[in-house]
């Protein structure tokens with residue numbers, strides 16, 4: 001086990017390259033099993049979630065070569081092996097194996113997913129979608145048994161806007177007989193990325209990125225080559241870190257359109273943000289005004305960037321209100337920020353944040369974005385060294401975090417933890 005140590009107080013300066021998106025990668029890898037020949041994915045991030053997916057597909061019989069930012073997946077010899085336990089419980093996105101295996105084999109036995117459990121995260125909309133396509137679904141000892149004699153296209157109205165359920169239904173419906181329409185679909189850029197890959201594999205999907213997606217089922221799909229979109233959440237994290245440290249950072253290899261909600265909110269606070277074709281420059285300022293932020297589904301301000309944003313709001317003058325309308329209680333980072341001297345009160349689905357100077361402390365990341373929030377908070381601390389444990393969560397979603405921040409001028413390093421003396 002390791003911890004991250006940060007001696008903050010240094011403005012970040014320079015350029016950071018953003019890798020491919022985690023939330024695309026961990027949907028595209030299982031999507032590839034719908035093909036009967038080789039799929040090549042480029043711009044792949046080097047993350048622990050991706051490594052777990054490699055193990056999962058290998059268990060199913062896929063041949064995978066992963067080198068640098070490229071992965072070659074040969075799913076031609078895949079078998080419908082039940083996966084009730086093990087690696088499926090280590091990440092959230094293992095639920096995509098349900099839709100992908102249902103599409104390819106007409107059956108799947110997959111343990112309920114793990115990942116960052118900052119609050120209960122039901123998958124009833126995924127199940128509703130599979131059932132609408134003609135599958136029988138039962139929960140046996142914590143694993144879903146999903147079987148369909150025949151998958152048939154259907155009209156599916158999503159009761160809540162769900163990224164995972166939208167993608168899962170697209171995966172299964174790609175191989176159903178007839179037409180499926182998903183109404184009230186999620187519109188996140190990662191959904192368009194998955195549809196782009198599936199279409200390149202031979203699927204017929206229209207409307208991804210809007211609230212109505214139409215899928216004409218096809219009987220077979222084949223391999224292709226696809227480059228993953230940049231990670232907008234990593235990009236936003238570096239933008240916020242640049243602002244919080246009053247630095248000057250170019251965040252490169254991004255799609256600025258995907259970051260509009262963050263750019264607008266930073267500008268409203270008084271941060272100078274300049275959009276270029278594939279990069280964004282963030283120039284921090286000595287003083288920021290407080291703002292209200294509402295985390296919403298895309299194109300709103302992403303819930304995944306809500307926790308990092310709370311650290312920046314501690315640096316604004318006055319009181320900010322940050323509310324999460326996707327996950328009402330995604331605030332596990334708040335008690336840790338309080339240890340660092342933050343002034344935050346929780347009221348319902350909102351955090352009321354007053355500007356304050358933060359100080360060094362021993363803190364613990366309890367989920368991925370809580371970890372990112374603590375890193376940003378620690379980068380602002382002028383005296384002392386902040387110790388952050390729970391690094392395994394941060395590694396789920398940030399590749400090369402320590403080396404990227406070091407190149408930007410931060411004093412940050414990893415240390416191993418003597419497991420006998422873990423008090424945090």
Ligand SMILES: CC(=O)N[C@H]1[C@@H](OP(=O)(O)OP(=O)(O)OC[C@H]2O[C@@H](n3ccc(=O)[nH]c3=O)[C@H](O)[C@@H]2O)O[C@H](CO)[C@@H](O)[C@@H]1O
Pocket residue numbers: 023026092093120121122123124125126127160161162163164165186303304326327328
């Ligand atoms: C691997 C991946 O891409 N993870 C992202 C994905 O998670 P994930 O796809 O799991 O999140 P959803 O979009 O499904 O969740 C959105 C909301 O819908 C609710 N819900 C969801 C499904 C369901 O069947 N029933 C239900 O009630 C959830 O509790 C939540 O309140 O989108 C989230 C919201 O942008 C992000 O925080 C995650 O980073």
Ligand SMILES: C=C(OP(=O)(O)O)C(=O)O
Pocket residue numbers: 023091092093115116304368369397
């Ligand atoms: C919550 C997240 O991921 P997951 O859904 O994979 O747990 C995230 O990326 O912030």
